[in-house]
Amino acid sequence: MNEALLASLSAIVGPRWVRHRKAELATYTMDGLPTHESYPGVVVLPGSRDELIAVVRQLHATRTPFVARGAGTGLSGGALAEGNAVLVALTRLNRILSVDPKTRRAVVEPGVVNARLSEAVLPHGLQYVPDPSSQTACTIGGNVAENAGGPHCLKAGVTTNHVTDLEIILPDGSLARLGSTHGDAWGPDLVGLFVGSEGMFGIASRITVRLEPIPATVRTMLADFPSIRSASEAVSAIIASGIVPAALEMMDQACVQAVEASIYAAGYPTDAAAVLLVELDGQPESVAAEHAVVEPLLRAHRARNVLTAETAYDRARLWQGRKKAFGAMGRIAPDLVVQDAVVPRSALPDVLDRIGEIRDRYGLHISNVFHAGDGNLHPNISFDRRNVALAERVRNASREIMTACVAAGGSITGEHGVGNDKLDYMPLIFDAETLGAMQATRRVFDPGERANPGKVVPVHACREWCATPAARTNGSHGRPLAEVTHD
């Protein structure tokens, strides 16, 4: 790494917060996906917004590529830096700047841990709804970059539905304020465009999120089924009834057995082919009324048992098994590929059959835990990456699973992002023109393509777009517009 750059970064953040020795960098070589690993050139950890701005400006001045990183839980290889790229770790920017219970808004720095935000607003009877399984570690900034979801996004929507306002630092070091705290935006929906751009449009330095009231009543049900198909059909029946549960999560037998053998044991029946967690929330009467509809639907689709958690303790226990399922799989093998794909709900049974067939053919251990209500699958492949031949089988099986999901009308990722893991799958769902549009949009924010280079858009598969130079310099829309906000 360039000594002058190290010195200039150290001058901004202090030498302690610039890491460049190999042992120091090891922490930053993965994002939870064991199939992708790379060492960044250097890691810099700014401690304030001003330091972050200064760092980005310095990287711009030296034309240095960089990768923004939160907690590194993304699972798509998106937060990895390669070669001489600088990894900008945002975990020290972890302040909750304000909470306004009246407007139900909080303003946070990007490194605030997801679960910490909900804890902080709890005294106001509010919560931040998107709850990735990694919520005790993952950051709001990372959630914004990936447009993260979570079990409770079925009814309430994913990250993009909960972010109203962003201050971003563009890769050239300039600032832009997107969206509006008040709901409607100043201009086109650039917040919507930025959320999910995987760190390739710039770095969100201040994030305003919408908070939601904690529901008066929550009822969590556990149903177990003799087949995955009957559980999937129960999911479709519930949605078709007009009831949208707060969460609708499924685990297959392999997953249940891993959970029950672990310290996260939740009392799931290990002989069931599938278990379904259904959570209803709202006013007590509504929840009771919905329960009266949902329970018979579960039984009509051959649920063997339907348990209802009555206490907060029981609910937490049921959820712990689900949320820690990925951790529980650590018992099975040293490495785990958490896959992420989406299919139309009606295709769930067939796609799960197909995944079973792929599993058998490749001789792999696959556990399924997923957001059934959204059709968002997580087939998890347990393996040992030191076994090169096995790792190759995992790669090939992953591709077949993705292809099957796309063939069913789905998408290659529902919440983890493309990163570099799914770069090659992008042409399965987007044509060259649309990929070209993505690349051109990226260049609007980052003409030098220095922010998180090489991710999301497979450049070789794009049709080239270029804005006309004349329009760029002379167009009637090219002038900067007056700032009337603070008149």
Place this chain on the structure above:
Amino acid sequence: MTDGMLARFREIVGASGVERDPAGLPRVVPDSTEAMARLFALAHARSWRARIEGQGTWLSSDAPADFAVSTRGLDRVVSVSPADLVATVDAGVAIGTLRRRLADDGMWLAIDPPGRPERSIGSIVAAGTAGPLRQGFGPVRDHVLGLSVVTGDGRLVRAGGRVVKNVAGYDLGKLQIGGFGGFGIITELNLRLRALPRADQTYIARAGRDHLTSVARDLTEARLSLQALEIFSPAIAAEPDWILAARIMGTEDGVAAEARRLTAANSLTWQQLPVERASSFWHLSARAVLGGAVTLRLGVLQPGLDDSLDMLAATLDEGLITAGAGSAGGIRWSGEARIDALRALRRTAASREIPMTLERAPWPVRQQLGHFGAYREGVGALVSRLRETFDPGLLLSVALEGDADGR
């Protein structure tokens, strides 16, 4: 020039797809996304400026252009999947037509935008105009899973998909939703549907404005689950006083319980509207927005509602107003207004950090004020570059920003 132009248009859409508008301007009515793409590739090559039209019930067809293009010919409901609760529809399909088609299968699209039932879904999405149901079901963007858009230079971009959760690639659709056609012309949409609710009740109460907003605050603090909580000015409701309207959806028992909480816990006299009257109440109030030549919306949350309504009354008038009285907020105003009054409103609103979006107005107003007009730090440059990317010839006749002195 016009004869040659017409001939070229006919080559793309056939003779029946080319007409003239009342002012004699050529109007092209493509019947497929692909024809639309060919049309804009041609227009771009010839530097012909285009005006985008839908069913012609919302925005007046008056933007200056060399030709008009209508989405009327894009009129197919391509597919409806009750199992997956998703529909693929052409952008020219009227919202009323779509509603009827979906209801046949026990589904609905949970948006109630202002305007007539003839208004096209493309217009609703391009303008991002949500109605009172945004309280329960979110803004228009929450209902769009994917879309096809033809850019100003005739490229066809297919953003998003047909599943409810999808983070593959950048979310390009968001730029088009509420982009007023400045970044292309939406031709096809994948929409998120819902099963029709088992029960759907509407309650209204009449009182003075401040009394109603105060009650609405209490209801919000009490965390009632209301799918709409909207306040209507006397002019828009055709009533002597202001009206607060609440809509409750869900299971029969759940709705009944919520209705009891609504009607018991405050100082208003609530009246439940019978099904037919409830339906006409919401439809008429949506249509009444068209009663003024200018419609605008203000991004206001509930705590700022009273002050913002005062600001509107002081700057324009207490005309046709509907406002979100629940946590979603938002004010829509329609009426007649001089440009300098609108400009003053935008300035005053901006000083309070309230964005004002011009939703519809005659071209001279749009041209001078722009749909958005004012941006915050750094946004103007991004919007300019995005426009140049998606409309490199700047040939889409859409006034996002307005003239320099309109701001």
